[in-house]
Amino acid sequence: MINSIFQKKEYSQIFWSKFILLLLLSLVIIFINSHHDNFIRTKPWLLTLTVPFQWLADSPKQIKFFVEKHFTARTNLLNENRQLKDDYLLLQYRLQQITQLSTENEKLKTLLHASKELPGVVKIGSVTGISPDPQIKEITINRGLKDGVFIGQPVLDASGIIGQIINTSYFSARVLLLTDSNSRIPVEVSRTGYQTIAAGNYIDNLLILLNIPDTTDIKVGDLLVSSGLGGRFPANYPVAKVTMIDRLPAHGFLNIQAEPLAKTAYSRLLLLLFPAMNKKASSDHETGS
Numbered sequence: 001m002i003n004s005i006f007q008k009k010e011y012s013q014i015f016w017s018k019f020i021l022l023l024l025l026s027l028v029i030i031f032i033n034s035h036h037d038n039f040i041r042t043k044p045w046l047l048t049l050t051v052p053f054q055w056l057a058d059s060p061k062q063i064k065f066f067v068e069k070h071f072t073a074r075t076n077l078l079n080e081n082r083q084l085k086d087d088y089l090l091l092q093y094r095l096q097q098i099t100q101l102s103t104e105n106e107k108l109k110t111l112l113h114a115s116k117e118l119p120g121v122v123k124i125g126s127v128t129g130i131s132p133d134p135q136i137k138e139i140t141i142n143r144g145l146k147d148g149v150f151i152g153q154p155v156l157d158a159s160g161i162i163g164q165i166i167n168t169s170y171f172s173a174r175v176l177l178l179t180d181s182n183s184r185i186p187v188e189v190s191r192t193g194y195q196t197i198a199a200g201n202y203i204d205n206l207l208i209l210l211n212i213p214d215t216t217d218i219k220v221g222d223l224l225v226s227s228g229l230g231g232r233f234p235a236n237y238p239v240a241k242v243t244m245i246d247r248l249p250a251h252g253f254l255n256i257q258a259e260p261l262a263k264t265a266y267s268r269l270l271l272l273l274f275p276a277m278n279k280k281a282s283s284d285h286e287t288g289s
Contacts, residue, residue: 137180160261186229
């Protein structure tokens with residue numbers, strides 16, 4: 001306690017001693033500055049000597065300004081970079097939309113061109129679902145009873161026949177694809193006119209031709225078109241192209257596979273064919289929708 005009091009007195013004496021010394025020095029300098037020209041000539045040099053001390057005194061402020069400026073600039077750059085990334089993603093999304101619209105527009109043009117070659121009334125629908133079971137080859141479309149869709153109605157795209165309607169609701173319908181094992185379609189070889197039946201299968205997305213004698217004139221690459229027999233599918237519309245022929249002499253028949261021309265895996269838009277006798281009714285309904 002006593003030592004603390006003595007230390008405080010000692011510090012106080014030192015402080016006042018320095019204060020008085022500096023005060024006297026300041027008064028001496030003021031006196032010399034006002035009465036002696038020689039001091040005026042040395043004043044610039046004295047001021048130069050004080051520059052480091054002024055800089056040192058001002059350095060905290062300068063450092064603070066530099067740090068604030070640096071972090072502000074960095075924050076602005078980060079924000080700008082983030083905004084540019086967001087703008088880039090948005091532009092990419094819009095570009096994809098434009099590309100998709102352009103592709104869809106081309107598909108619509110192709111479908112409309114193909115529809116001119118078909119008898120009766122044609123409506124355009126779009127695929128809304130695909131069967132997840134690989135052994136059930138069906139798709140769902142956005143046309144239904146409200147559009148006049150009926151069971152057995154043929155479904156096509158610009159390249160070939162896709163299948164037929166097997167189930168309908170008011171707003172949608174299910175399409176059985178040609179490649180399903182339950183599907184059958186009468187076809188003929190475009191080159192020769194030979195008529196037969198093309199069937200789907202469980203294994204892949206190919207068609208097989210049933211009961212073809214090994215003496216039949218048929219080649220790989222031959223085009224198969226719908227024969228129109230049964231009145232369900234339009235005549236002479238592309239169906240498939242022959243891709244493989246195996247001769248089985250012991251059985252007297254040919255094992256023939258054909259690849260469908262309809263781009264089922266890539267077609268989002270398709271054509272629904274209505275009979276010619278319903279042309280006026282379907283046209284009125286299409287106008288009303």
